[in-house]
Amino acid sequence: MPDAAGLELIAQELNDAHPDSVLGTYHERGDACLIVEPGRVLDVLRWLRETPTQEYRFLASLHGVDYLPAEPRFGVIYELLNMPRVERLRVRAAVADPGGEELPSLPSAVGLFPTAEFQEREVYDFFGIDFEGHPDLRRILMPEDYVGWPQRRDFPMGGEPVIFTRDEPEVPRWYE
Amino acid sequence: MKREKLRGLAPLEQPRSPEVLRVRQLRARDMLRGDLEGVDLEQFVEESVMTTRFEKALNWGRANAMFPLTFGLACCGIEMMSIVSPRYDIARFGAEAMRASPRQADFIILSGRVSIKMAPVVRRLYDQMLEPKWAISMGACSSSGGMFANYAVVQGADKFMPVDIHVPGCPPRPEALIYGFNKLQRKILGSPDPGWRARYNAAGTEEWAHAEPEPTPEQLEAYAEAREMVARAPGGPAGA
Amino acid sequence: MSDGAITSGSAPAHGGDRLARTEAQVIGASPIERTAAGEALDLEHELMTINMGPHHPATHGVLRLLVSIQGEIVRDLKPVMGYVHTGIEKNCEDKAYWKVIPFVERMDYLSYHFNAQAFCGCVENLLELEVPARAQYLRVIHMELTRIQSHLIWLGTTALDLGAMSMFFYCFRDRDRVVDLFELSSGQRMHTRYFQVGGVIEDIPVGFADRVLDFCREFPSRVDQFEALLTQNEIFLNRTRGIGVVDKQRLLDLGVTGPLLRAGGEPWDLRKVAPYSSYEDFEFAIPVGTVGDGWDRYRVRVQELRESVRIIEQALEGLPEGPWIADDRKVVLPPRHELATSMEALIHHFKLVTEGFRVPPGEAYYAIESPRGELGCFVLADGSAKPARVHIRDPSFVNLQSLRDMCVDGYIADLIQNLAMLDPILGGIDR
Numbered sequence: 027m028p029d030a031a032g033l034e035l036i037a038q039e040l041n042d043a044h045p046d047s048v049l050g051t052y053h054e055r056g057d058a059c060l061i062v063e064p065g066r067v068l069d070v071l072r073w074l075r076e077t078p079t080q081e082y083r084f085l086a087s088l089h090g091v092d093y094l095p096a097e098p099r100f101g102v103i104y105e106l107l108n109m110p111r112v113e114r115l116r117v118r119a120a121v122a123d124p125g126g127e128e129l130p131s132l133p134s135a136v137g138l139f140p141t142a143e144f145q146e147r148e149v150y151d152f153f154g155i156d157f158e159g160h161p162d163l164r165r166i167l168m169p170e171d172y173v174g175w176p177q178r179r180d181f182p183m184g185g186e187p188v189i190f191t192r193d194e195p196e197v198p199r200w201y202e
Numbered sequence: 203m204k205r206e207k208l209r210g211l212a213p214l215e216q217p218r219s220p221e222v223l224r225v226r227q228l229r230a231r232d233m234l235r236g237d238l239e240g241v242d243l244e245q246f247v248e249e250s251v252m253t254t255r256f257e258k259a260l261n262w263g264r265a266n267a268m269f270p271l272t273f274g275l276a277c278c279g280i281e282m283m284s285i286v287s288p289r290y291d292i293a294r295f296g297a298e299a300m301r302a303s304p305r306q307a308d309f310i311i312l313s314g315r316v317s318i319k320m321a322p323v324v325r326r327l328y329d330q331m332l333e334p335k336w337a338i339s340m341g342a343c344s345s346s347g348g349m350f351a352n353y354a355v356v357q358g359a360d361k362f363m364p365v366d367i368h369v370p371g372c373p374p375r376p377e378a379l380i381y382g383f384n385k386l387q388r389k390i391l392g393s394p395d396p397g398w399r400a401r402y403n404a405a406g407t408e409e410w411a412h413a414e415p416e417p418t419p420e421q422l423e424a425y426a427e428a429r430e431m432v433a434r435a436p437g438g439p440a441g442a
Numbered sequence: 443m444s445d446g447a448i449t450s451g452s453a454p455a456h457g458g459d460r461l462a463r464t465e466a467q468v469i470g471a472s473p474i475e476r477t478a479a480g481e482a483l484d485l486e487h488e489l490m491t492i493n494m495g496p497h498h499p500a501t502h503g504v505l506r507l508l509v510s511i512q513g514e515i516v517r518d519l520k521p522v523m524g525y526v527h528t529g530i531e532k533n534c535e536d537k538a539y540w541k542v543i544p545f546v547e548r549m550d551y552l553s554y555h556f557n558a559q560a561f562c563g564c565v566e567n568l569l570e571l572e573v574p575a576r577a578q579y580l581r582v583i584h585m586e587l588t589r590i591q592s593h594l595i596w597l598g599t600t601a602l603d604l605g606a607m608s609m610f611f612y613c614f615r616d617r618d619r620v621v622d623l624f625e626l627s628s629g630q631r632m633h634t635r636y637f638q639v640g641g642v643i644e645d646i647p648v649g650f651a652d653r654v655l656d657f658c659r660e661f662p663s664r665v666d667q668f669e670a671l672l673t674q675n676e677i678f679l680n681r682t683r684g685i686g687v688v689d690k691q692r693l694l695d696l697g698v699t700g701p702l703l704r705a706g707g708e709p710w711d712l713r714k715v716a717p718y719s720s721y722e723d724f725e726f727a728i729p730v731g732t733v734g735d736g737w738d739r740y741r742v743r744v745q746e747l748r749e750s751v752r753i754i755e756q757a758l759e760g761l762p763e764g765p766w767i768a769d770d771r772k773v774v775l776p777p778r779h780e781l782a783t784s785m786e787a788l789i790h791h792f793k794l795v796t797e798g799f800r801v802p803p804g805e806a807y808y809a810i811e812s813p814r815g816e817l818g819c820f821v822l823a824d825g826s827a828k829p830a831r832v833h834i835r836d837p838s839f840v841n842l843q844s845l846r847d848m849c850v851d852g853y854i855a856d857l858i859q860n861l862a863m864l865d866p867i868l869g870g871i872d873r
Contacts, residue, residue, distance in 0.1 A: 054804055055567055085697060086809065087818050087835035105807050105818065105835070109694075112715045116807065141697025144843055167524035167872055168354075169319045176353055177532050179830075184353030184529070272499055276526050276869050277551035277632060279503070280595065287614030302499035317872070320504060320525040323496055349544065354529035373632055 027114055033058045036080065036115075044069040049120060059116040064102070064132040067119040071138050074106060074115065082106035082115055088135065088145035090153040094179040098122035100130055100155060121155060131156035134163075152177035257393060264308070264334065265387040271307035271331070272300040273324075275314025278341035278373040282313040290376035295383065304328075309336040309386065311379075312365070315343035316356045328363045329408035334396070336389075338382055339365040342372045364399040489517060496525045502599060502861065503868030514853050519846045527872040534832040538798030539565055539639060542832060546819075547633045549834055550870030552592040555584045556812040558637035560819035560834065563718060564808035565639045568801050568823050571773060576764040577641030578720040583654065583757045584627070584636060585719075586750040590661070591620040592813040593743050593750075600740070600862040601672065604681055609671060616664055619657055626650050639799075640774040641767030651758050658751045658758075665747050672740070682736030686848040686860040690734070696847070697840040700815025701746065702864065705731035705738040712811035719810075724756045739863045746813075773799040798827035805831075814838050814865055836870035 028036060030053040037048045037060060047066035052059050062070050074082045087105040100121040107114050121130045134157035135142040146157045147166040154175035157163055165172060174181060189197050232238045233246055274282055285292045292298055301307040304327045316324055328337065339359050342348035345368040347357030359365055366389060369382035399405050417425070489510050496504040504525035510518035530549055534542045546561045547554040559581060566573060573581075598613030621631040627646050628634035636642055672678045688696075690706045703710055711728045713721045729745035731738030767774050775794055776787040801823040809818040815837030822831035841864055848860040 055570060055806060057567075057806055059805075084694060086816060087807070087820070087833075089820060089833045089835070091805075091820075091822055091831045091833075093822075093830075103820070105820075109710065114807070114809075139697070140695045141840055141843060144839060148839075165524075167527040169524070176529065179535075181532075182353070183351070183532065183536055185347065185351030185355075186357050188351075273497065275504055276528075277548055280551065280632065283595075283599075284614050284618065286610075287618060288611055289615065289618050302497075304497075315526060315528050317525060317527050319527060320496065323504075323525070327497055349548075350528050350530070350533060352529040352533045354527050354532075375631065 027056050028058050029053070030058075033060070033115075036060070036074075039077075040070060040073055043073055057114070057116060059118055061118050061120055064119040064121045064130075067102075067104075067117070068133045068135065068138065070117060071104065071106075071135055074117070075138060080108070081110070082108045082113075084109055085135070085139040085141050086114070088139075088142050088149065090149040090155060090177070092153060092177065092179045100153060102132065102149060102155060104135070129154050129156040131158055133158050134160040136160055151175075154178070258391075261391045261393055265390040266296045268295075268297045268308045268387075269299050269301045269306060270297055271304055271310040271327070272302050273310055273312060273327070275312070275316065275320070276343070278313035278343070281373045281376050282311055282340060282379065285376045285379055287376075290380060292380060292383065295380070295387070297383065304330040305332060307331055308334070309338060309366075311338045311340050312344040312359050313340040313373075315348060315350060316359050317354050318356060321356050321362055324359065325363050326408070328404065332407050333405075334390075336366045336386055337364060338367045338369060338379075338386060340369045340371075340379055340382070341374055342370060345370065348372060362402070364402045364404050366394075488512070496522075502866055503871075505861075505866065505868055505871070507857075507861075509849075509854070509857065511854065514855075516849050516852055516854060516857055519849050519857070521842055521845060523842075523868070523871050525872065526868050528869075530873050531832055531834070534829060536828065538827050539801065539829060540794075540798060542829060543638065544633065544635050546832065546834065547635065548869065549873050550812065550814070550817070550836060550838065550867050551632070552595055552867055553588055553812045553814070553817070554633050555581075555588040555637060556810060556817055557834065558635070559585060559719065560808060560810050560812075560817050561821070561832070562637050562639045563810065564806050564819040564821045565801060565823075565829075567806045567808055568804055568821060569639070569770075569773060569799075571640055571768050571770060573641050573719070573768060574765045575720065575762045576645075577766050577768075579757045579761050580642050580646060580766060581637060581719050582721065582724070583754055583761075584624070584634075584642075586753045586757075587620050587623060587654075589750050589813045590747055591617050593747050594620070596743065596813075596865050597668065597740075600865075603858055603862045604678065606672065606675075606678070609668065612664075612668065616661070623650070623654055623657065626653060638767060638774070640770065641765070643767070645766045651761070654754060654758060658755050661751055662748060665744060669744060673744075679737065681855075681859055682740060682863070684733070685736045685852065685856045686739075686863060687733060687735050688844055688847045692847060693734075693844060696843045698815065698844050700811070700813070700837050700841065701739055701742045702815070702841055702844065704729065705742045706734035707732060712809060712816060716809070718808075721753075723760065724753045726750075726753050726756075736859055736863045743865075800825060800827050801829070807835075809835070812837060814867065814870070815841060834870075834873060836873060838864075838866045838868075838870040839873075842866055842871060 033051050033053050037051045040048050040060070044066055047063050047070050048060055049063055050061040052061070060070070074080050084107040085104060086107045089103055091101040091103060093099055093101060098120040100123060102119045102121060104117040104119070105114060106117060119132055121132055123130055132155070134146055136146065137159065143161070144166060146160055147163060149155050150157060150163055151165045151168055152175060164170065168176065229238065229246060233243070238246055274280070284290060286298055286300065310328060310331065312324065328335070339345045343350060343355065344359045347355050349372070351357065356362065367382045367386045369379055371378050396405065489512050491508055491510045493506065493508055495506040506522040506525065508520040508522060509516055530545050534545050537545065543558050543561060546557045549557050594613045594617045598610040601609030624634055625631050627650055628636040628643070688706065690708055693703050693706050694708065699710065707730060709728055709730045714728055726749045729742045729749070731742050771787070771790045776790055780787040781791055803823055803825045805820065805822040807818055807820045809816050816835065817837055818835035820831070820833040820835070821829050824830040845860060845864055849857045852860070
């Protein structure tokens with residue numbers, strides 16, 4: 027984990043190389059995180075991967091988070107790992123929800139990190155975040171014709187209410 | 203069924219002492235030669251032949267030679283695999299020949315959570331099994347949805363297919379599953395009436411695949427788009 | 443199939459209905475078929491797409507594979523997952539933190555203690571809670587026993603797929619011995635709920651250490667017997683040598699970790715490079731392969747069985763005295779006998795059982811080395827008693843992306859072998 031000063035340095039160098047890409051940083055409990063503009067996330071990832079002093083070449087995890095009710099609503103989190111130095115860095119792309127029928131979108135990282143293929147499909151499947159440039163963006167874990175984005179916070183949990191023994195005689199069975 | 207009745211269908215008591223055995227041997231030799239007559243012959247037949255109703259014998263044969271369908275869905279599948287293992291040996295009950303094809307299997311052990319994507323597949327497998335067929339729902343998840351009360355798990359396999367025996371547990375111990383299997387055997391020995399499965403429309407076997415329904419207009423449009431995309435695509439591969 | 447260079451010009455169009463992309467739109471047109479579609483193919487070179495699964499004896503769980511074959515040679519492969527998707531991550535958002543542990547355990551259902559460790563470690567990071575040394579050692583013992591159990595089941599089912607049926611019985615017999623030990627310590631064979639936030643739920647009983655030592659003393663000879671059956675077996679060698687080789691850089695690009703990566707030649711094991719839960723106290727080696735074929739993967743995992751036994755023996759030897767769970771009463775249940783005498787203990791117990799402990803807002807990612815690779819847990823806490831997001835980075839899910847590279851241009855029989863050597867656990871893939 028780069029320490030707090032190192033993290034600020036990275037953020038500053040990134041903003042020099044790609045202006046206005048880093049929106050903020052935070053460093054707590056040993057974890058370092060860069061908060062990044064969603065349209066620029068590929069530049070950030072490429073910079074972090076190619077720059078000789080950084081070299082975060084391994085994408086350990088790509089996942090989505092719904093921060094409802096905070097704005098911007100979604101975060102797509104890239105857990106980067108520098109294997110020789112064993113340092114982890116988190117890059118959070120703060121994606122806003124455009125609302126209505128339109129899906130939030132950001133560029134796909136499959137070109138840089140082929141491991142992102144299934145993981146971006148999973149984020150699409152569960153949060154409805156569109157990744158531009160993904161070769162095969164469709165649902166991966168839900169049935170193909172499912173409607174809805176299950177892991178969004180406003181999606182209902184589902185299941186059915188528990189029928190207690192005292193209520194059982196009144197509740198009709200499904201076949202009645 | 204009571205245990206005594208169960209044992210009553212077992213092979214005859216075998217004689218223990220060598221003298222009795224020798225006497226039986228000599229009498230058998232006489233019978234084969236045609237030397238036994240009258241009362242002796244009648245007594246011989248009584249002692250060596252078991253008589254019962256055809257149905258009982260049929261049920262006994264069915265119960266003791268069952269082929270389970272290998273259907274491990276999730277964690278319960280591991281415990282189901284371990285009933286075949288030497289410690290919890292299900293071979294002593296005649297059911298170690300697990301068949302992968304539903305056409306050859308007698309009963310399906312639903313071991314694990316049934317997700318909404320898998321439910322039609324399970325139902326189709328059950329339909330493809332030949333009569334007589336049974337289903338054991340192993341574990342809490344396939345009996346009632348288990349701990350997963352959410353959008354993705356069918357709250358009990360008996361919402362869409364007939365289940366004969368539910369085995370509780372998360373996962374049930376292999377002994378529990380074997381006990382459930384024994385209960386199924388006893389159920390079969392009692393000649394159960396399968397008419398209750400009518401509410402699932404599950405009696406009988408689906409011999410031929412059903413015709414696919416006519417595509418909806420949206421699907422037709424999607425197919426057309428796909429064809430166009432294939433036609434438009436450049437010659438090389440588009441990605442890894 | 444170039445090395446991950448995607449040009450946006452050849453991506454599928456994003457017009458039309460965005461909500462549901464059906465199979466028809468994408469799945470039929472695999473790259474090979476696109477090229478071959480226009481040509482007049484004769485019968486010898488016809489491509490056939492067949493469907494394996496989800497109900498199949500050789501896919502390890504409910505995995506569906508769409509395989510495009512030309513004769514017996516696999517030309518393209520598409521895995522379709524989600525047949526055991528349980529919505530665990532969403533369900534966890536509704537439960538108090540300690541209730542999440544049984545949910546998370548059931549993801550990768552052969553390495554349940556690892557799932558629990560990933561989650562508990564993450565929450566402990568968020569709480570900045572210190573786990574006592576005895577609890578760490580007990581966790582290590584249980585985790586390594588789970589690793590042995592997982593590799594035994596892998597070995598049994600892989601050998602079964604390749605035709606060596608008797609290995610299945612031997613491996614399950616030993617697996618039963620491991621699971622007996624779990625039953626001794628926690629009362630449950632699988633999904634023991636033994637790991638809690640702050641330590642382990644209760645101390646090991648008298649006699650547990652002796653039984654584990656008995657097991658450790660006997661187990662290496664069993665591994666010798668397994669190796670004698672398989673390692674130099676001509677049929678096994680013919681089926682696994684040289685099959686399924688993917689080069690190391692491609693594996694790293696695909697995010698593959700665990701025994702697959704180590705068999706490919708990269709000595710990466712989180713227990714060594716980023717030790718957690720007092721793994722730095724133990725001396726053990728990491729088996730690393732050279733070629734990265736099926737035989738190397740088998741050798742790596744079998745050697746890991748032996749190394750795990752070493753770790754368990756060292757842990758038992760050095761097991762420190764002390765509490766088995768942290769002391770913080772705001773997080774950990776007080777011991778039962780205190781409830782009769784102390785009012786604060788009663789109040790803490792009540793609050794913890796009804797509402798659960800609160801975690802200050804923040805997010806954390808915690809990664810451990812499970813039998814299949816890097817198992818990471820991401821928890822977003824919003825200050826309440828329930829997590830706002832739990833995500834498990836499952837190794838099987840990411841490793842499955844390498845299946846295509848392994849199987850293309852090989853035979854179908856090699857596909858079975860590659861899938862077995864990949865050690866996929868569908869509960870982890872589908873979550």
